[in-house]
Amino acid sequence: MVTRGFSSGRKPPTDADARIPPGQYLEQGFPVLSAGPTPRVRTEDWSFTLKHGPRPIKTWNWTEFNALPLTKMTRDIHCVTAWTKFDTAWQGVLVDDILADAGIEPPTAFTLALSFDGYTTNVPTQDLIAGKAMVALLYEGKPITPDHGGPARLLVPHLYFWKSAKWLNGLQFTERDEPGFWELRGYHIYGDPWREQRYTGDP
Amino acid sequence: MSDAPAAQSPWQTVTIARIEKRTPRVTSFFLQPSRPFAYRAGQHVDVRLTAPDGYQARRSYSIASAPEAGETIELAIERLDDGEISPFFHDIAAVGDEVELRGPLGGHFVWSDSDGGPLLLVGGGSGVVPLMAMIRHRAARRSAVPVALVFSARVWDEVIFRDELIDVHDRRDGFDLVLALTREAARRPSDYSRRVDAAMMEQSMLRLPAPPRFAFVCGSNAFVSAAAQALIDAGVPANLIRTERYGV
Numbered sequence: 079m080v081t082r083g084f085s086s087g088r089k090p091p092t093d094a095d096a097r098i099p100p101g102q103y104l105e106q107g108f109p110v111l112s113a114g115p116t117p118r119v120r121t122e123d124w125s126f127t128l129k130h131g132p133r134p135i136k137t138w139n140w141t142e143f144n145a146l147p148l149t150k151m152t153r154d155i156h157c158v159t160a161w162t163k164f165d166t167a168w169q170g171v172l173v174d175d176i177l178a179d180a181g182i183e184p185p186t187a188f189t190l191a192l193s194f195d196g197y198t199t200n201v202p203t204q205d206l207i208a209g210k211a212m213v214a215l216l217y218e219g220k221p222i223t224p225d226h227g228g229p230a231r232l233l234v235p236h237l238y239f240w241k242s243a244k245w246l247n248g249l250q251f252t253e254r255d256e257p258g259f260w261e262l263r264g265y266h267i268y269g270d271p272w273r274e275q276r277y278t279g280d281p
Numbered sequence: 282m283s284d285a286p287a288a289q290s291p292w293q294t295v296t297i298a299r300i301e302k303r304t305p306r307v308t309s310f311f312l313q314p315s316r317p318f319a320y321r322a323g324q325h326v327d328v329r330l331t332a333p334d335g336y337q338a339r340r341s342y343s344i345a346s347a348p349e350a351g352e353t354i355e356l357a358i359e360r361l362d363d364g365e366i367s368p369f370f371h372d373i374a375a376v377g378d379e380v381e382l383r384g385p386l387g388g389h390f391v392w393s394d395s396d397g398g399p400l401l402l403v404g405g406g407s408g409v410v411p412l413m414a415m416i417r418h419r420a421a422r423r424s425a426v427p428v429a430l431v432f433s434a435r436v437w438d439e440v441i442f443r444d445e446l447i448d449v450h451d452r453r454d455g456f457d458l459v460l461a462l463t464r465e466a467a468r469r470p471s472d473y474s475r476r477v478d479a480a481m482m483e484q485s486m487l488r489l490p491a492p493p494r495f496a497f498v499c500g501s502n503a504f505v506s507a508a509a510q511a512l513i514d515a516g517v518p519a520n521l522i523r524t525e526r527y528g529v
């Protein structure tokens with residue numbers, strides 16, 4: 079349906095077009111969205127725990143976690159509120175390197191990302207490994223600000239950005255695909271921007 | 282056996298039934314859905330516009346009307362001069378025009394009278410919109426849940442829904458309006474002429490008979506960050522605070 083009087087003034091150049099998923103627009107800034115107040119987590123108080131169900135496998139404090147191999151990832155990110163931002167530059171620890179340090183193979187096919195504020199989001203384990211995702215510690219070379227999820231956030235750039243949980247404090251392997259916070263509140267269980275899986279019921 | 286209905290597009294065409302200017306920069310658009318549209322106070326919709334060459338743009342807008350309001354859905358849209366969608370609504374959209382709408386969306390920033398209270402609502406600018414739906418829902422249900430709204434606007438004339446809010450306040454049935462004008466002197470005894478802060482939150486909570494059971498904060502990202510921090514500094518537990526950030 080064409081909207082009377084609406085023109086494509088903001089249409090991106092065609093070379094950019096191929097990088098913008100359906101229904102998204104290009105954003106230069108970096109908007110902030112979250113369900114509650116911004117937690118201020120001090121690195122002294124920070125820890126990260128890998129869990130299999132309720133059972134902790136390994137916990138790292140901030141110093142230990144920062145001693146893991148750091149990897150750079152520069153990726154386009156896509157927020158479900160319809161903005162896409164090109165070439166965001168992150169550094170952090172690949173989930174592969176976390177698993178290697180814990181000396182395990184992924185024990186189950188599903189994972190819940192856990193945050194300091196109680197937020198959770200579910201991601202299939204295979205979307206987190208093989209270089210696809212990291213626990214990011216730096217954005218554009220600087221510590222991630224609290225607004226953007228610092229000290230550490232998950233980065234799963236190929237899914238809508240709510241899957242990249244802010245204020246991350248753990249990953250929990252689960253036997254079943256358990257919906258997280260937004261997934262229980264009307265958002266898609268998987269969230270692939272290229273298939274426009276925004277809300278529950280999207281194919 | 283009848284055939285299963287074909288899968289419906291989540292988008293529906295809605296017609297602009299009425300346009301009402303609220304403040305110099307905010308205008309309400311009353312949309313007539315083409316199929317039944319049930320929602321909860323606090324939810325939002327996505328609006329989609331399509332250009333002749335197929336280019337589409339979409340944005341989210343909170344619903345201002347109460348679920349009980351009847352057929353049309355009210356959106357209150359602030360004009361951002363260099364924006365893409367809000368200037369379209371302000372400068373081009375006319376009664377009778379059609380746009381596409383998807384929703385209702387969002388299952389977190391919602392309240393219904395059965396959730397109880399007291400409620401502390403904190404809105405900045407157009408961030409009052411989903412809070413207005415809650416206040417209207419409370420009124421439509423004749424709910425006795427105590428509610429305080431702290432509403433920050435730059436000046437008196439930019440207080441969206443001002444007359445209606447003052448009317449509800451004047452009923453003295455458990456709703457209190459506190460205005461925080463950031464660029465003008467306060468006019469009502471309960472109002473402030475400064476930005477929201479912890480002291481203002483503490484004083485506003487004293488208007489409620491008991492500490493709030495939920496606090497809802499909505500507005501620009503900068504406003505929500507400041508207001509949520511003020512609530513925490515005023516002693517509101519973080520897990521009672523729900524936020525809706527308009528992103529920019």
Ligand SMILES: Cc1cc2nc3c(=O)[nH]c(=O)nc-3n(C[C@H](O)[C@H](O)[C@H](O)COP(=O)(O)OP(=O)(O)OC[C@H]3O[C@@H](n4cnc5c(N)ncnc54)[C@H](O)[C@@H]3O)c2cc1C
Pocket residue numbers: 088104105106159325340341342343344357358359360361362363364365366367368407410411525526527528529
């Ligand atoms: C859940 C939710 C509910 C919302 N509810 C409401 C509501 O009730 N009322 C309301 O008014 N708004 C609401 N918003 C905000 C709304 O979705 C839009 O963000 C807002 O209307 C601005 O859209 P726009 O297209 O006019 O501006 P945009 O084009 O998105 O631009 C926004 C600002 O960013 C800048 N900008 C970004 N990209 C460009 C570019 N390429 N060129 C130029 N400038 C650019 C501009 O300075 C502009 O001022 C809500 C947002 C969310 C997430």
